Structures are given as C-alpha cells and as structure tokens.
Amino acid sequence: QSALTQPPSASGSPGQSVTISCTGTSSDVGGYKYVSWYQKHPGKAPKLMIYEVNKRPSGVPDRFSGSKSGNTASLTVSGLQAEDEADYYCSSYADSNNYAWVFGGGTKVTVL
Amino acid sequence: QVQLQESGPGLVKPSETLSLTCTVSGVSISDHYWSWIRQPPGKGLEWVGYISNSGNTNYNPSLRRRVTISRDLSKSQFSLRLNSVTAADTAEYFCARVPGRWELHFDSWGQGSRVTVSS
Numbered sequence: 001q002s003a004l005t006q007p008p009s010a011s012g013s014p015g016q017s018v019t020i021s022c023t024g025t026s027s028d029v030g031g032y033k034y035v036s037w038y039q040k041h042p043g044k045a046p047k048l049m050i051y052e053v054n055k056r057p058s059g060v061p062d063r064f065s066g067s068k069s070g071n072t073a074s075l076t077v078s079g080l081q082a083e084d085e086a087d088y089y090c091s092s093y094a095d096s097n098n099y100a101w102v103f104g105g106g107t108k109v110t111v112l
Numbered sequence: 113q114v115q116l117q118e119s120g121p122g123l124v125k126p127s128e129t130l131s132l133t134c135t136v137s138g139v140s141i142s143d144h145y146w147s148w149i150r151q152p153p154g155k156g157l158e159w160v161g162y163i164s165n166s167g168n169t170n171y172n173p174s175l176r177r178r179v180t181i182s183r184d185l186s187k188s189q190f191s192l193r194l195n196s197v198t199a200a201d202t203a204e205y206f207c208a209r210v211p212g213r214w215e216l217h218f219d220s221w222g223q224g225s226r227v228t229v230s231s
Contacts, residue, residue, distance in 0.1 A: 003156070036217035038157070045206060045221040046149075046157065057219065089157050093216045098170040099145065099162050101216070106156040 004104035011110040020107045022073040022090030030071035034093035037075045085111045114138040118225035130194040134207030145210035148192045150203040
C-alpha cells in the first residue's frame, strides 16, 4: 500500500484554472470509483471537496471538479480565488478484501 | 449534523502508548464507519485504520503490529491506541466518518489532536 503520487505544488492567478493529478495503481485509483479530494488549510481539519471521482458535496462550489482516467485522477479548480490557496490531498479506497484507504502526498496550491 | 471531537494527552514518552478518543455527536456510531488519520509535521495525510458499524477493524499495514481501534457505543466514542511510540509517531491525529459501505470517503472530520512523542 504505497502513497498516491501528487505534484508537490501548483499555482495560478486569480480567475485561472489549476489541475492537480493523483497517480496510483490498478489496486487503488484505477480499480475503484472511490477517489476523493480534500482541501486543508493550516491548522484546520481537512474538508471533503470531491468524492466518487467527480461528485461534489453540498456547499462545495462548482468551480471544483474531478475526473479519472486509468490509474490517474485529477482535481481542477476553475476561476481560482484567494481562499482556494491550500493543500489538496487525494485519497482512494485501496483494498478489495478489507477496508483500507491510501492518501496522496499533497499538493500546495498557490494563488499568485 | 455530525460532530467529531478528539481528546487525549498531547505528550507521550517514547516506547509508551498513545491513546486518543473521538467523541461523536449528531449520529449513532453504529450507523457508520469511522477512521483515524494522522499528519506528521510538514508531511501529508496518512490513513491509520478504521472501525466498521459492526466493530470490524482494519489497519494501515505499516502500523498494524502496534495499533488498535475500539469503540464504546454507550459513550458514542471510538478510540485509538498506538503502542511503542517513537518520534516518528509525532503528528496531528484526526478522527473522521466514512458514511457507509458504499460511500467510502471521509465526509466529516474532527478538529485534530496534536500529539508529540518526546521524553
């Protein structure tokens, strides 16, 4: 069970879009629809932004969208706003025999 | 609305046992799955383990020999015990809810409990 691979950083100007990738294997990202994304501001609890690859919880702006192709999932933040500056983590369900999850290493998104 | 709150010592000595409790309000803990997730300083999130609505558990293979998650239905709490801790176990520990068997993500989180392992 290895961590999912995310780029350490991404950036964009206000109003632009940024896309973060999350690469796993056929045993996690590629094998299940249970890919989720979390936003984390320093000192705060993580917040669910996307679940089941591309579903948004109530209250999450539609500027946030998710997708998956093969073993790689992606989170796109469109129309970047200052408050979007945070760390973003992907996660995937990762065990067909018992319940287990794996996280990515996180991507720091900077709004320039 | 579900709320989770971690509690426990902020300082643990090396080789001793880290114990944390998550108190859940707003829902019954027997209706959902629950997890512990941690974040070492300057590092990413790491899944620690889970307990199901029926009490089944599973743990991160890297921690399996040292970790136990249990629950107390009467107190609406679930707990984490991590034995033989070292400085590498210094982290902020979060408890989180997994909505259910077919909703395998973490939709509600506690605020976190910072634990330092040091003599």
